[in-house]
Amino acid sequence: MTAGGVIRVGFPGGSYEVVVGAGALGRASVELGRVVGGRQVFLLSSPTVRSLHAGEVRVALRAAKVVVDLEVPDGEAAKALDVAGRLWREMVAAGGKRDSVLVALGGGSVGDLGGFVAGAFLRGIPFVQMPTTVLAQVDASVGGKTGIDLPEGKNTVGLFHQPALVVADTGWLETLPAAERRAGLIESVKMAFCLDPSLFEGIEAHIGALLDGQPEVLSDVIAGSIAAKAAVVERDPFEADQRRVLNFGHTLAHALETALGYEGLRHGEAVGWGMRFALALAEETFGHVGDADRLRAVLDQFQLPPLAPLDPAQLLDLIGRDKKATEAGVAWVLPRELGRAEMVHVPASIVAAVLARFLTR
């Protein structure tokens, strides 16, 4: 596995660093000084995260000219257009300029919203990701995807806006509820299974310690996941091709979350169900999927909460609206074997049949 440290992520026209591991905030002081030095900083956070971590972050931002707080609700409620509108107005009123910097301190929602708000403020200002959850550290903070939700669907509005710096301090994860931490690790399982067999083997070998939150194992898996994601987004910054395998499990997951009103199921848990479904769809499509039992065995360890009763017709309708859909229909990420997945347009009739079996099981 990869040790914590600094991972550089390139994109067309630039690159940024991800400082990762226990104590990453302290180790990132030179990089932070370079990005925020002498500038107005907007520190975006939610009440829970602010009470836990804003103190040390303000110390780390001491090179800034001034730090202005921006507050949003905890959780997915932050990712709303009216929240973005309110933040933009507060930023103008506070004298925000093109060289102001936004720091997004929090979970995936704060990062997604913060990137969008920074990306569309005065046609784009620099922003720093400080992800405080496993989910945000391994997935949302790298790659430049930003977005907010509409009542009609998750991440329907958004843009690509690359961070200037990412600080993923795994020390912050100690304050995270265990169930939250575990749900986030499902994204690591996803990346490992599709992209990095040795990372997957590490997860298999240390699954107990990982689920218990043992700091060294957690830090290693998170650094390994970020490195795996960084490698793929570097090759495909705008999700034209290879990067799309990161959507493994997400087509059904987004539909589940929308159908449940984003309640009762964590994103990682929805992805876990989505991976199980994509696996079933892959077996139906290909006849056989290599290492399927190994993936199922790891997912079993996560003990996903049972799904509430759902209307298959509604789910199929939501799947059809997936933003990865094109005029040619919905393309599914289907695993072939450990380390290999493909984009496949699956006929709607087959999706419906597999979904019906899946929901009644």
Place this chain on the structure above:
Amino acid sequence: MTAGGVIRVGFPGGSYEVVVGAGALGRASVELGRVVGGRQVFLLSSPTVRSLHAGEVRVALRAAKVVVDLEVPDGEAAKALDVAGRLWREMVAAGGKRDSVLVALGGGSVGDLGGFVAGAFLRGIPFVQMPTTVLAQVDASVGGKTGIDLPEGKNTVGLFHQPALVVADTGWLETLPAAERRAGLIESVKMAFCLDPSLFEGIEAHIGALLDGQPEVLSDVIAGSIAAKAAVVERDPFEADQRRVLNFGHTLAHALETALGYEGLRHGEAVGWGMRFALALAEETFGHVGDADRLRAVLDQFQLPPLAPLDPAQLLDLIGRDKKATEAGVAWVLPRELGRAEMVHVPASIVAAVLARFLTR
């Protein structure tokens, strides 16, 4: 002067064509087919423009799979966050996908809003600019700048999103009120004075026919303005440097428009006043500006409407919030002579003194 035709504009990672002149819509049929063929098209327009031009545009879009109408209010009222939010929801509800295409048919407001809505829908879908006003044809349609207004300031929210194609049919300008057409030509004067001495000489030589809307002269000046703008945005796609001279006259213009609540003064007229002010500021700063009399003589021909009484303190406050401002203060575009302008940080005390004289004159 440049004849109407096709101008190619490059940007990092691609390029697009601007088809310009009388009958451009008909001449663009191959390019349009390539962009919209087989796809869902959202045709964004306002009531006035739709009643005048949507019929022929729908014919020109015949290669599309389906055309869905999106309607926004006429004028600057379209550039609001709640309008953008409504359009995104309508687009999701209509089954909009990543390969759907948005066509923005209308003036600068429809183009600015349309580019923003397309740029942030599902992290960006292609869009076609069909500018129907002089202002939109010469300035807003080329360069990829998109944006909406907040109550606190114009274009405060937006992003860079390059069009897939621009169709600037100067035949559409025949339905434009004469005052509207003339106000738009002030942007041509701006570009010509800063960037293209031969275009400026052409405007000087044919100013009467131009103000009367004589079709050949109008078409030539518009094609020349687009070519001048295309050349500068190609060299500086994200407004880091040379492109900033296009803001000549705009620092005061935006403050005037905000102070007046976007009423009573057309954008081009505000830019005309802004150019006169920047010229006064340049003379104060440099002692002398070459060809100043020639610029004043051309602007005189436009007979700008008088400014309503304005509070200088409020204008200075609005100028300080200009989005081109950085922590170093407001950078002004000041002309040196025909074909040459510079970015200069002017001390606030000098701006205040020149503004006081300017407003009492």
